[in-house]
Amino acid sequence: MSKPLFASLPGDIDVSFEFFPPKNDKSEEQLWDTVLALAPLRPDFVSVTYGAGGSTRERTHGTVARIIRETGLPTAAHLTCVDASRDEIREVAEGFWNAGVRHIVALRGDPPTMGDRFVPHPGGYASAADLVAGLKDIAPFDISVAAYPETHPEAQDSQADIDNLKRKLDAGASRAITQFFFAPEKFLRFRDLAAAQGIDAPILPGILPVSNVAQTRKFADACGAEIPKWMEELFEGLDNRPESRKLVAATIAAEMCRTLYAEGVRDFHFYTLNRAELSYAVCHLLGMRPREAALVQENAA
C-alpha cells in the first residue's frame, strides 16, 4: 500500500492559545469570536498578555475574568515586573486570584519604549525568577515562565540563559513557554540542552503562524528570533494576496508542528494574535477535532 501523502495524526496533543487584551469594542468582538471558535478544541489553557509597563493591567484583568466567567476555560494571566512595586504586584495578583485565575505567566517584561534597558522598580522585583518566588508567597498559583530557544538578547550566552530558566523553575514555576521561532531544530537543540542541565519541566514551543513577514520582522528583531531566508522567499510576491499569504502561513506552521511532533513534542502554545483560523487549521492538521463534533459522532454511533 502506498504511503499516504499526509498521514493523519491521532490528535494526542495538548494545546494552549495566547490572546492579547482588546483595545476597543471592535477588537473585543474579534477576540471573543476567536475565543469561541477555539474553545471547542478544549485547550489545556488559554492566556492573556500584560501590556508593556503594565499598560493593560485593567484590560488583562477584565479579559481573563470574562473568559473564565463565560467559558470556564482554564485561563492564565500574564504579569510583568515593569514599573510596579511589590505591593502593586500583590494587589494585581490577588485581584487575579479573586477572579478565579489559578495560573500566571510570570515575566520580567520590557520597558514601554522598545530598545530601552530594563531598570527594576526600586521597590519591585528585579527578574522573573524573583517574581515567581514572590507570587508563590501570595497564593498557590500554577506558574509558567518564558524560555528562549534562540537565547534572550540580554543574556550573556545560551548557558547563562538556561541557568536563568532553571532559576525560574527552581523558584516554583512548573513549565516554560518559548518565544516564537521558525527553525524546529533550534527548539529541539534547546530542549536537549535544557534536559542536559536537569530541567525536566515541560517546555511548550511557542508557535506563531506568520502571514505578514514585514510585521513579524519588527518583533523578531527585538526578541532575537531569526526569520530564515526560506521564509522570506516563500512570501515573496504575495504582498497583495492576503488570502494566499494565510494559506502559506498555515502550511509553514503545520509543517513545523508536524516536524516537532515527529520528535516527540506533544504540547503546543499558539500565539493567536486574536485570530482563530490559522491556529485552528494547524491544530486540525495535527489531528485535533472539536469536542462537540466528537460527542455528536459518539452519540450517533
Ligand code: FAD
Ligand atoms: P527574565 O527571565 O528575568 O530574563 C531577562 C534577562 O535577564 C535574560 O537575558 C536572562 O538571561 C537575564 N537574567 C535574569 N536573571 C539573571 C541573573 N540572576 N543573572 C544573569 N542574567 C539574568 N512581555 C510583556 O510585556 N507582556 C507579556 O504578556 C509577555 N508575555 C510573554 C510570553 C512569553 C511566552 C514570552 C516568551 C515572552 C513574553 N513577554 C511578555 C516578553 C518578555 O517580557 C521579554 O522577553 C523580557 O525581555 C524578558 O522577560 P523574562 O520573563 O524572560 O525575564
